[in-house]
Amino acid sequence: MKKKLTFLGIETSCDETAASIVRENEDNTADVLSNVISSQINEHREFGGVVPELAARSHVQNIDFIVQESLRQSKIRLEDVDGVAATAGPGLIVCLTVGYNIGKSLATFSEKPFLPINHLEGHALSPSIENKISFPYLLLLVSGGHSQFIIVNEINNYKQIGTTIDDAVGEAFDKTGKILGLEYPGGPKIEELAKLGNKEAFKLPRPIINRAGCHLSLAGLKTAVIREAKKIDSEQKRYDLAASFQNTINEILSKKTKVAMKEFNKNNYTRYKTFVVAGGVAANQAIRKNLIQVSNEMNFKPVFPSKEYCGDNAAMIAWAGIKRYKKKLFNNDDSVKSRWPLDKNAPFLKGPGLKI
Numbered sequence: 001m002k003k004k005l006t007f008l009g010i011e012t013s014c015d016e017t018a019a020s021i022v023r024e025n026e027d028n029t030a031d032v033l034s035n036v037i038s039s040q041i042n043e044h045r046e047f048g049g050v051v052p053e054l055a056a057r058s059h060v061q062n063i064d065f066i067v068q069e070s071l072r073q074s075k076i077r078l079e080d081v082d083g084v085a086a087t088a089g090p091g092l093i094v095c096l097t098v099g100y101n102i103g104k105s106l107a108t109f110s111e112k113p114f115l116p117i118n119h120l121e122g123h124a125l126s127p128s129i130e131n132k133i134s135f136p137y138l139l140l141l142v143s144g145g146h147s148q149f150i151i152v153n154e155i156n157n158y159k160q161i162g163t164t165i166d167d168a169v170g171e172a173f174d175k176t177g178k179i180l181g182l183e184y185p186g187g188p189k190i191e192e193l194a195k196l197g198n199k200e201a202f203k204l205p206r207p208i209i210n211r212a213g214c215h216l217s218l219a220g221l222k223t224a225v226i227r228e229a230k231k232i233d234s235e236q237k238r239y240d241l242a243a244s245f246q247n248t249i250n251e252i253l254s255k256k257t258k259v260a261m262k263e264f265n266k267n268n269y270t271r272y273k274t275f276v277v278a279g280g281v282a283a284n285q286a287i288r289k290n291l292i293q294v295s296n297e298m299n300f301k302p303v304f305p306s307k308e309y310c311g312d313n314a315a316m317i318a319w320a321g322i323k324r325y326k327k328k329l330f331n332n333d334d335s336v337k338s339r340w341p342l343d344k345n346a347p348f349l350k351g352p353g354l355k356i
């Protein structure tokens with residue numbers, strides 16, 4: 001019988017210090033033997049967002065314990081893993097450096113291969129931890145820093161067909177949360193407030209909804225939320241604005257996902273059409289329900305990761321490490337990177353004077 005690979009994964013790209021031990025299953029899914037995450041949300045809360053230097057200091061303080069804990073919980077010794085994978089970008093350089101250096105040192109010390117991993121590839125592959133998914137598939141990555149439609153042809157073969165030209169969806173949730181006086185991160189709290197509100201109460205803009213393919217733009221929505229928030233004179237109106245904001249995001253994602261699905265259909269002749277949604281925002285139940293409806297309408301099979309694999313975690317990094325190792329795809333570039341697109345040929349679409 002072929003040996004099943006076991007990897008240690010390490011993630012420190014932003015405000016989560018995480019380590020995980022993952023073993024591959026025979027059916028191409030993964031057995032997550034441990035998934036340890038220390039969130040720094042409380043440390044950053046009073047600043048309303050992540051402070052890079054504080055985050056890096058916290059990673060340094062926690063990383064040894066988190067790695068040891070992931071080994072202890074999985075009952076695996078470092079000598080017994082087949083490789084070490086650590087996030088090398090994109091993210092905050094001061095934070096990435098901590099996990100990357102620890103991962104590299106542990107790999108060198110234990111004479112194991114070291115695989116630097118693209119955090120976005122971790123998100124892109126995260127739904128296949130628990131689900132058998134065949135290539136190609138359409139991916140919507142909706143996180144705090146990214147919002148992209150990508151055709152995942154294979155590991156290491158990504159075609160970006162849409163991206164946000166300004167704010168990411170998670171960022172829009174966080175900014176709206178701040179405007180509504182909610183604690184960071186705003187996403188989960190807006191989801192709760194929205195349940196109590198009337199989603200039709202406020203009419204908010206849906207920038208570039210009928211043009212620019214499946215590219216997204218959300219900055220105008222945020223400006224409108226600022227304007228409408230000034231009119232709030234009751235707790236109920238706050239709920240209504242949260243519900244209206246979330247509903248507008250759903251309308252935008254619904255329309256743009258249909259465009260992306262049509263684009264996918266043009267490029268791929270596969271009978272099994274899978275739509276994978278990943279990243280922190282994929283945890284939102286109202287967004288899931290909306291995207292399941294779109295998938296049914298468009299004849300796609302929707303797949304979402306479990307909640308623990310939506311936000312940042314190291315299981316997805318270990319899993320990407322195993323997948324790359326099996327294909328002998330080693331990222332040999334020996335550095336951490338703040339920007340690292342999955343599709344290196346995709347145009348960079350942020351900034352003034354943009355014509356789309």
Ligand SMILES: Nc1ncnc2c1ncn2[C@@H]1O[C@H](COP(=O)(O)OP(=O)(O)OP(=O)(O)O)[C@@H](O)[C@H]1O
Nearest residue numbers: 143144145146170185187188279280281284311312
């Ligand atoms: N239930 C929810 N509804 C909406 N947004 C959510 C929910 N839960 C988490 N989020 C959002 O997800 C984001 C965090 O996701 P994630 O950890 O994947 O992003 P990140 O790692 O900061 O960014 P990136 O992966 O792009 O580098 C935050 O913006 C947060 O508000």
Ligand SMILES: [Mg+2]
Nearest residue numbers: 143144311312
């Ligand atoms: Mg992330």
